[in-house]
Amino acid sequence: xxxxxxxxxxxxxxxxxxxxxxxxxxxxxxxxxxxxxxxxxxxxxxxxxxxxxxxxxxxxxxxxxxxxxxxxxxxxxxxxxxxxxxxxxxxxxxxxxxxxxxxxxxxxxxxxxxxxxxxxxxxxxxxxxxxxxxxxxxxxxxxxxxxxxxxxxxxxxxxxxxxxxxxxxxxxxxxxxxxxxxxxxxxxxxxxxxxxxxxxxxxxxxxxxxxxxxxxxxxxxxxxxxxxxxxxxxxxxxxxxxxxxxxxxxxxxxxxxxxxxxxxxxxxxxxxxxxxxxxxxxxxxxxxxxxxxxxxxxxxxxxxxxxxxxxxxxxxxxxxxxxxxxxxxxxxxxxxxxxxxxxxxxxxxxxxxxxxxxxxxxxxxxxxxxxxxxxxxxxxxxxxxxxxxxxxxxxxxxxxxxxxxxxxxxxxxxxxxxxxxxxxxxxxxxxxxxxxxxxxxxxxxxxxxxxxxxxxx
Numbered sequence: 001x002x003x004x005x006x007x008x009x010x011x012x013x014x015x016x017x018x019x020x021x022x023x024x025x026x027x028x029x030x031x032x033x034x035x036x037x038x039x040x041x042x043x044x045x046x047x048x049x050x051x052x053x054x055x056x057x058x059x060x061x062x063x064x065x066x067x068x069x070x071x072x073x074x075x076x077x078x079x080x081x082x083x084x085x086x087x088x089x090x091x092x093x094x095x096x097x098x099x100x101x102x103x104x105x106x107x108x109x110x111x112x113x114x115x116x117x118x119x120x121x122x123x124x125x126x127x128x129x130x131x132x133x134x135x136x137x138x139x140x141x142x143x144x145x146x147x148x149x150x151x152x153x154x155x156x157x158x159x160x161x162x163x164x165x166x167x168x169x170x171x172x173x174x175x176x177x178x179x180x181x182x183x184x185x186x187x188x189x190x191x192x193x194x195x196x197x198x199x200x201x202x203x204x205x206x207x208x209x210x211x212x213x214x215x216x217x218x219x220x221x222x223x224x225x226x227x228x229x230x231x232x233x234x235x236x237x238x239x240x241x242x243x244x245x246x247x248x249x250x251x252x253x254x255x256x257x258x259x260x261x262x263x264x265x266x267x268x269x270x271x272x273x274x275x276x277x278x279x280x281x282x283x284x285x286x287x288x289x290x291x292x293x294x295x296x297x298x299x300x301x302x303x304x305x306x307x308x309x310x311x312x313x314x315x316x317x318x319x320x321x322x323x324x325x326x327x328x329x330x331x332x333x334x335x336x337x338x339x340x341x342x343x344x345x346x347x348x349x350x351x352x353x354x355x356x357x358x359x360x361x362x363x364x365x366x367x368x369x370x371x372x373x374x375x376x377x378x379x380x381x382x383x384x385x386x387x388x389x390x391x392x393x394x395x396x397x398x399x400x401x402x403x404x405x406x407x408x409x410x411x412x413x414x415x416x417x418x419x420x421x422x423x424x425x426x427x428x429x430x431x432x433x434x435x436x437x438x439x440x441x442x443x444x445x446x447x448x449x450x451x452x453x454x455x456x457x
Contacts (some may be wrong), residue, residue: 012089014044021037025043030220031231040335059282079104083103091146099173102238123395123396128399131169132165133402135162139270140238154226155228157216158181158229159182161323164180168199171200181205191406231332242274254275255395259380261324262292264330266336272338291346294349297320325372369403373400376398414437
């Protein structure tokens with residue numbers, strides 16, 4: 001079976017999101033900032049512009065090919081990212097792809113939450129089911145494959161946890177060395193343990209995430225080290241592929257609304273890029289609304305969009321227990337703002353109590369997620385209450401990380417020690433109804449049955 005369908009494997013260039021300047025991928029600076037205006041790049045495929053051109057993919061043939069690959073015995077076809085490689089012509093040879101069988105993550109129906117909110121069709125796309133337990137794997141397979149193909153021996157990232165775990169795993173798989181810079185004391189240990197286990201050189205720095213980014217930006221300029229934070233445009237190419245999976249799951253129709261957590265803000269823009277490219281190529285008829293939800297203590301995009309252009313974007317000092325989105329100066333804020341505005345979505349924030357409650361409610365569906373993922377359900381509640389999401393709409397929540405990424409958060413919630421009294425105010429009854437702390441009972445059947453009886457009804 002012919003894999004490329006007449007496409008050119010070297011079909012991309014980088015375009016500055018700010019000034020529109022274009023460069024060849026190998027000419028990008030180490031920090032992936034435009035030399036003319038300082039903005040970020042995104043990958044562009046000029047051969048797709050001409051409808052019917054020789055490099056333009058055929059939508060019907062692609063859908064058939066991607067479906068056939070689900071039954072393939074080829075290692076690359078087992079990847080939910082590289083299965084769609086016709087829309088990822090970023091390597092000179094796909095034989096250089098580094099994969100851990102990422103992607104192909106499940107789309108779960110959420111019947112309890114749907115009933116409670118009066119939404120007919122509510123789903124969760126669980127990216128926490130990736131190999132290292134987060135959505136970062138989908139972007140790491142593409143960006144690290146580029147690093148390997150271009151001959152880098154070292155890769156690096158600043159991280160709140162998930163990026164470091166993904167980068168270290170893929171670097172180990174590729175035989176590369178990895179450097180992780182993390183904010184001291186501000187990372188979930190479950191995530192840090194992964195980076196250590198995969199062999200990363202880990203530096204805890206006495207600063208926040210944004211300070212780590214500043215330190216690492218200087219490091220990669222002075223040493224031959226490939227930066228793998230989300231400023232790297234090849235990361236976003238992999239992170240756009242869940243959009244393809246979602247469309248495929250709905251038989252190439254798209255949901256009415258996609259709700260995404262907002263941290264460094266690359267994920268929402270990557271998903272928008274995926275849906276935009278599918279629409280331009282004739283794979284789908286429209287794009288979904290994309291809404292971004294931030295924690296109230298780390299909400300610079302919310303503040304910017306509420307000002308409606310009357311104030312410049314201003315970083316904040318980030319404070320939230322949802323460590324994956326504890327970012328006060330997100331690099332991709334311009335791209336995320338465009339994704340929200342382009343699709344007619346919204347950007348809003350939720351409190352620590354609202355996050356904790358939503359996380360427990362997702363857990364009651366039999367699904368676990370990290371705290372940052374739960375902002376999606378908390379945000380949907382607000383959107384529904386405001387009438388912005390209608391009951392007849394199909395809504396997909398993007399869950400970004402596995403529940404074991406931050407097990408201490410979950411344990412503290414059920415023990416009743418997670419939130420301060422002022423944070424719980426007005427939510428006490430709901431929180432108590434969701435708590436399931438372990439009980440100490442006598443070693444008798446009667447004691448155990450009494451505990452069960454106390455939970456009946």
